[in-house]
Amino acid sequence: MRITCPICGERSVAEFTYGGDATVERPALDASVEDWSAAVYDRENPRGAHVEYWQHGMGCRAWLKVERDTVTHKIGAVTLVGRHANEEAS
Amino acid sequence: MSGYRLKTGGSLIDRDAPVSFTFDGKPVSGLQGDTVASALLASGHRTLARSFKYHRRRGIVSCGTEESNALITIGEGGRAEPNARATTAELYTGLVATSQNRWPSLNFDVMSVNGLLSPFFGAGFYYKTFMGPTRGAWHFYEHFIRRAAGMGAASKQADPDRYEKTTLFCDVLIVGAGAAGLSAALAAARSGARVILADENAAPGGWLQAETRKIDDMPASDWAKSSAATLDASENVRVLPRTTVYGYYDQNQLGAIERVTDHLLVKPGHLPRHRHLTIRATSVVLATGAFEQPLLHDGNDRPGGMLAGAVLRYALSYGVAAGGRVAFSGTHDGIWETALACAEAGIGVAAVADTRRDPPADLVAACEKFGIKARARAAIVRADGPGHVHAVEIAEVSRDGRVMNGIEKVNADICATSSGWMPAVHLHSQAGSRPGYDEERGIFLPGTPREDWIAAGSCNGTFGLSAAIAEGATAGREAVKAAGFRRPRAALPVVEADREASEPMHLRIVESPRGTKAKIFVDQQHDVTASDVKLAHREGFRSVEHLKRYTTLGMATDQGKTSNVAGLSLMAKLRDQNIADVGTTTFRAPYAPVALGALGGREPGAHIRPLRKTPMHDWHAENGAEMMPAGAWMRPRAYFKAGETLEQAYVREARMVRQSVGIVDVSTLGKIDVQGPDAATFLNRVYSNPFAKVPVGKARYGLMLRDDGLLFDDGTSWRLAEDRFLMTTTTANAGPVMQFLEFLLATAWPDLKVHLTSVTDAWAGIAVAGPNSRDVIARITDIDMSNEAFPFMGVREGTVCGNPGMIARLSFSGELAYEVYVPARFGLAAWEGLLAAGRDRDIIPYGMEALGTLRIEKGHVAGAELDGRTTAEDLGLSGMVSKKKDFIGKAMLNRPGLVEDKRLKLVGLKSEDSASIRIGSQLVQTEEAGKPGKSHGHVTSNCYSPALEAYIALALLEDGPERHGETLWAADPVRGGHVKVSVRDPHFFDPDGSRMHV
Known part of the structure; x- marks a missing residue:
């Protein structure tokens, strides 16, 4: 697989580390134990389109949201997360 | 009679270049261009191996990668490669070939007694015998059974060869340089696209090597050779011979093995044995060809039982007659054409049997002109021994393979069969939907592509020569278009008198006149017989997946390339279903065996991962330290004095620390520079104990939990400025902690103004512990070391041995102790400076064992206790868990299971x-x-x-x-x-x- 990092360009998947399901919304620190349990343990495990966190650990170290098809492994849109999420990569 | 070299013929051999090698220690001679199989066949060898379970004699079946029987060990010592296919191993002078699975010798094998016991060794024998009350007996018999059953033995020596890995990029990859592949490459090359043409054989052409018709007025093998040469001369084309594309992965990434020096007498030192290629292609043409399938009969595994096409290919490519009298048995026109071509090449052909009612009259007449016995509606129903084939029985057979009458015994030493060709859809299946079974044609065809590939030629069910060439050219043009190039024009070569390929009759197995006493081997490499398949059916193992696992059909090193189809059709018949409904198993990579060394590349042994050394590493090694791995790091275990045991060494070291002073290298601790106006807020959320109010110049021990409330890591964080901390982590968790903190800043708290930098390698760390530690450090620093000026948990910046550094007053040992940090390049100077400064205090270096001893005496926890299952309360650290603030892991900390x-x-x-x-x-x-x-x-x-x-x-x-x-x-x-x-x-x-x- 190859992932196009918005900062570094198209790279081998070997440079990236999987970081979990990006559709899970992380609760606030003071959220209830039920909310936290759901966020930590409950997963949809979809067949097909999915959004995941990946870190470009052997490149710019940016955390990315990567659209991936769990059947074909086709990579879709890749975006930065966090405060740079809406910035254009230059 | 056995095989011999024909007077003429052999497109691949050089008759002027003899090559000598040994088989089971005896000298054998062959010719340059031979494979081990063709040379052994030419020199009259018939039995090359003993079978897996029954130790039956086995000879050469095929002429290529699909070989099920002729497995040998090539090379000696560390270079010995077991289970090599003699049919693909290129010959060179001095090659050492050894037969397998026999004792004491190939011709007299004690274990062949297993064959007499075969009624007991049917499918599921071991499950039935050693399950239930007799299960314990397995432990006794296992050793003997494993010795008796088997293949070649792996060498116990290290592999002395070198392997490489590399990545290739191209616009179009073409897999297979047969008729269709060459045609595709010629078409694609004209576009200017970067083209790679990979083929598993040494010479291009594939089955063109056994083709009698001319292409562009040239012998087919010459056309292949000149086409490959033209391609190789093109700047945008790379031709890779001896390269097996074994796997098709996501996003058009393919794995291939290039055998660089296996065929060379002198293996140049600068070349690797194999090169693993990761090929990234924009589009791919799969022209992987097809495998001829046998027509199974009683005694089909005897040496002399061969695939019909292989007999012809040995004659035309290597000038070798597989035997003196060949009997053919098949289900389509090809069996006649092959027999005729063999006869024309000078091989004695005894008979041709065709299961169809009305084979083409012209082919029958042509055969009879050669004096070949021709029979329609008939098949070879039995190959007779003793040992290898001496005669065959030909009989009239019904459409479903039952023996009707008219059994006729014909003297023959080769029994060549063909039930048609099965497309090699391995790669297609790995990168697409499952292959579909075409009930009408009796073949599997490629499924729907999931990746960007186009199939061409016989792998796509296009068996005619000119049709395959035309389809290859079209595929080449479409592939370059898919890769973003203009479709080039293609001029197709002219094929002489092409006869349309006939559809075979659907029959894979004929029954035996001997009834249930027959030995019809479906999977020869794993000794699976037709009776085993029937037994599996009787006992309810009827799905394809159950059949495979119960009988091990198709699970040998050849992965059933010439046996799966027969096994499936037999099961379909037993279940009275179509093959399409019975289904096929999935084709998984690798398509052919891959040497583990090639996957390892240049990173075996100590190179398997980077080894991390501290700036003081060499000093430790030179001063009696035994080094031990700690994650990727090497750390001193203890510094031995002459005659000391490990326990004596570490006890001495620990005692000296409590008595006076010792130093230990702690450079391996993870270090993260945390900077920004929100640094304190960040740490306060990350650690379970308060960090918001740590004053500048102070360190604090912190406990980190995971989201689920269990312990993650611990360490000290030092406040160097209002907006700056140096966080330390355990050696093992340096990477995971950094990654988790980066994740939190990116996803959960993007509003926090904090930046993280890993500085683990930037600092050398030395812990100085013992009642005399303060006095010793005072001699090498300008920092005021007095208890008042430098209290417990204080952090000070100053000089260390004249260089800039930091000192924190921390204790893991329970003694008066400090951690001295200097930039990595000054680490050794600080280490030696401390030892010199403390000489009159009997300062000693101490290792991991003493460090562990000191912390165990204090009841401090470390990695062994932070095992991913413990909570802060479990380890007596509940005082470190704040009741007032929010932090990572707090919400889930008090779940019932964690507090029960x-x-x-x-x-x-x-x-x-x-x-x-x-x-x-x-x-x-x-x-x-x-x-x-x-x-x-x-x-x-x-x-x-x-x-x-x-x-x-x-x-x-x-x-x-x-x-x-x-x-x-x-x-x-x-x-x-x-x-x-x-x-x-x-x-x-x-x-x-x-x-x-x-």
């Missing part, structure tokens, strides 16, 4: 037997060693304590803190050991911490 009674909690153990308490021992209440009973917990860390003069340990024990004073036994039944221990507080030494505050 009976959790394993930290305790100290003292040996009452003067014996070491081994790590991993289970804590039990029974004194009797043999019957440990229920486990109440386990030992996590241990040492001999010089302070207590006893063996002590840390352990996790059910309700531990309430059981101080109890007597238990540390049971270690596997390694042997049953030590009486007393449970106590884990703070063995100086529990009120007075020593570190002086």
Whole structure:
């Protein structure tokens, strides 16, 4: 697989580390134990389109949201997360 | 009669270049261009191997990668490669070939007695015999059974060869350089696109090597050769011979093995044996060809039983007659054409049997002109021995393979069969939907592509020569278009008198006149017979997946390339279903065996991962230290003096630290520079204890939890400025902590103004511990070391041995102690400076064992206790968990399972037997060693304590803190050991911490 990092360009998947399901919304620190349990343990495990966190650990170290098809492994849109999420990569 | 070299013919051999090699120690001669199989066949060898289970004689079946029987060991010592296919191994002078699975010799094999016992060794024999009450017998018999059954033995020596890995990029990859592949490459090359043409054989052409028709007025093999040469000369084309594309992965990434020096007499030192290629192609043409399938009959596994096409290919490519009298049996026109071509090449052909009612009259007449016995509606129903084939029985057979009548015995030494060709859809299947079975044509065809590939030629069911060439050209043009190039024009070569390929009759197995006594081998490599398949059906293992696992059909090294189809069709017949409904198993990579060395590349042994060394590494090694791995790092275990055991060494070191002073290399601790206006807020959320109000110039011990409330890591963080901390982590968790913190800043708290930098390698760290540590450091620094100016947990910047550095007053050992940090390049200077400064105080370096001993005596936890299952409360650290603030892990910390009674909690153990308490021992209440009973917990860390003069340990024990004073036994039944221990507080030494505050 190859992932196009918005900062570094198209790279081998070997440079990236999987970081979990990006559709899970992380609760606030003071959220209830039920909310936290759901966020930590409950997963949809979809067949097909999915959004995941990946870190470009052997490149710019940016955390990315990567659209991936769990059947074909086709990579879709890749975006930065966090405060740079809406910035254009230059 | 056996095989011999024909007077003429052989497109691949050089008759002027003899090559000598040995087979089972005896010299054999062949020719340059031979494979081991063609040379052995030419020199009259018939039995090359003994079979897997019954030790039956086995010879050469095929002429290529699909070979099921002729498996040999090539090379000696560390270079010995077991289970090599003689049919693909290129010959060179001095090659050493050895037969397998026989004792004492190939012709007299003691284990062939297994064949007599074969009625007992049917499918599922081992499951039935060794399950249930007799299960224990397996442990006794296993050794003998494993010795008796098997293939070649792997060498126990290290592989002396070198392997490489590389990545190739191209616009179009073409897999297979047969008629269709060459045609595709010629078309694609004209576009200017970067083209790679990979083929598993040494010479291009594939089955063109056994083609009698001319292409562009040239012999087909010459056309292949000149086409490949034209391609190789094009700048945009790379032709890779001896390259097997074995796997098709996501996003058009393919794996291939290039065999670089296997065929060379002198293997140049600069070349690797194999090169692993990762090929990234924009589009791919799969022209992988097809495998001829046998027509199975009684005795089909005898040496002399071959695939019809292989007999012809040996004649045309290598000038080898497989035998003196060949009998053919098949289900389509090809069997006649092959027999005729063999006869024209000078091979004696005894008979041709065709199962169809009305084979083409012209082919029958042509055969009869050669004096070949021709029979329609007939098949070879039995090959007779003894040993290899001496005669065949031809009989009239019904449409479903039953023997009708008219059995006729024909003398023959080769029994060549064909039930048609099966597309090689392995790669297609790996990168697409499952292959579909075309019931009408009786073949599997490629499914729907999931990746960007186009199939061409016989792998796509296009068997005619000119049709395959035309389809290849079209595929080449479409592939370059898909890769973004203009479709080039293509001029197709002219094929002489092309006859349309006939569809074979659907029959894979003919029954035997001997009925149930017949030995019809479906999977020859795994000795699976038609009776085994029937047995599996009777016993209910009827799905394809069950059949495969119960009988091991298709699970040998050839992955059933010439046996799966017959097995499936037999099961379909037994179930009275179509093959399409019975289904096929999935084709998985690798398509052909891959040497593990090639996957390892240049990173075997010590190179398997980077080795990390501290700036003081060489000093440790030169001063008696035994180095041990700690994650990717190497750390000194102990510094040995002459004659010392490990225990003596670390006990001496630990004692010296408590008495005077010692230093230990702590450069491996993870270090993260945390900067930004929100640095304190960030750490306050990350650690379970408060960090918001740590003053500048102070360090604090912090505990980090995971989201689920369990312990993650611990370490100290030093506040260097209002907006700056130096965080330390455990050696093992340096990477994971950094990654988690980056994740939090990116996803959860993007509003926090904090930046993280890993500075683990930037700093060398030295812990200086012992009552004299302050005095020694004072001699090498300009920092005021007095207790008043530099209190416990203080952090100061200044000089260390004249270089810039930082010192923090921290103690892991429980003694007065400091951690001295200097930039990595000054690490050795600081280390040697400290040792020089402390010489009159008998300063010593100490290693990991002494470091562990000192912390165990203090009851400090480390990686062994932070095992991913423990909570802060389990380890007696509940005081470190804030009740007032929010932090990572807080919400899930008090879930019922994490606070219930009976959790394993930290305790100290003292040996009452003067014996070491081994790590991993289970804590039990029974004194009797043999019957440990229920486990109440386990030992996590241990040492001999010089302070207590006893063996002590840390352990996790059910309700531990309430059981101080109890007597238990540390049971270690596997390694042997049953030590009486007393449970106590884990703070063995100086529990009120007075020593570190002086």
